[in-house]
Amino acid sequence: MIAVTTAGNRSEADQDPSTWLPPAAGYRCHYVTDWGADKTRWGPSVDPAERAALADVLGGCPDVPVTVTQAR
Numbered sequence: 576m577i578a579v580t581t582a583g584n585r586s587e588a589d590q591d592p593s594t595w596l597p598p599a600a601g602y603r604c605h606y607v608t609d610w611g612a613d614k615t616r617w618g619p620s621v622d623p624a625e626r627a628a629l630a631d632v633l634g635g636c637p638d639v640p641v642t643v644t645q646a647r
Contacts, residue, residue, distance in 0.1 A: 592632065593624035604636035612643045 597606050607629050614621055621629070633639075 591622075591625045591628070593622075593628040596628075596632065603632050604639050607632045608636070608639055608641045612641050615641075615643045616646050618646075 592607055592610055596603050611629060611633075
């Protein structure tokens with residue numbers, strides 16, 4: 576869990592990375608790797624716009640590890 580302001584939480588709402596990214600550019604790599612780990616863990620689909628946004632951000636995140644804890 577990441578602490579955020581109320582306004583920050585409202586701005587994200589239920590959007591995916593194709594329509595919302597953290598305002599702080601330095602946090603985006605962490606955000607999208609967590610997003611990808613959660614998608615991998617729980618198995619929901621990834622639409623083409625979401626996949627493109629993830630690839631775009633991750634292209635600027637060299638050597639950032641992604642840790643996935645498998646669901647039971």
